[in-house]
Amino acid sequence: xxxxxxxMHVSLDGFVQGEQDWDINWITYNEELEQYADExxxxxxxxxxxxxxxxxMQQYWTNVPDDASAHxxxxxxxxxxxxxxxxxTTLETADWNNxxxxxxxxxxxxxxxxxGDGRDMVIIGSPRLAHSLMRHNLIDEFRVxxxxxxxxxxxxLFKDIEERIPLELVENRxxxxxxxxxxxxxxxxxxx
Numbered sequence: 001x002x003x004x005x006x007x008m009h010v011s012l013d014g015f016v017q018g019e020q021d022w023d024i025n026w027i028t029y030n031e032e033l034e035q036y037a038d039e040x041x042x043x044x045x046x047x048x049x050x051x052x053x054x055x056x057m058q059q060y061w062t063n064v065p066d067d068a069s070a071h072x073x074x075x076x077x078x079x080x081x082x083x084x085x086x087x088x089t090t091l092e093t094a095d096w097n098n099x100x101x102x103x104x105x106x107x108x109x110x111x112x113x114x115x116g117d118g119r120d121m122v123i124i125g126s127p128r129l130a131h132s133l134m135r136h137n138l139i140d141e142f143r144v145x146x147x148x149x150x151x152x153x154x155x156x157l158f159k160d161i162e163e164r165i166p167l168e169l170v171e172n173r174x175x176x177x178x179x180x181x182x183x184x185x186x187x188x189x190x191x192x
Contacts (some may be wrong), residue, residue, distance in 0.1 A: 004123070005121070005142075007123065016125075046083040057125075137186075170184065
């Protein structure tokens, strides 16, 4: 079975963006975190996004400027060849190359993807999609980068969770820029 990871930057007080969509300029990002992201994505062949993140990513990664960093140029090549799954009830088409659109039976379709062939899958951003998939217990691993900032308001990482999600910490890293990279996996049920 394929693993579905969530890769998300979060403020110390648990927000993934400020009060407005794309209010993410508080995220600390540097070469050290680029390398960490590359390590994470090295096992991935499929990215899942909600509509807003998909469209924003498509706009940027298909038009990377000539003066972009070497990392952004390399990431652009990776993301453009990677399978992209956009989950949206309102989007009519997914025209970015290697994209598929899921409009209905979202939990069932994601389960099919997880049971299919391929490498790991990752949700990059897309907090509202993550909220939905968490409610269906479909995320196997949470890769949370805690940034050294308190926002006070915004969109929380966890929302409308009705049942506990037992997790175990499998790795943590502290980066020189003050970000703490935490990796939690679903806790295995004890064997009886």
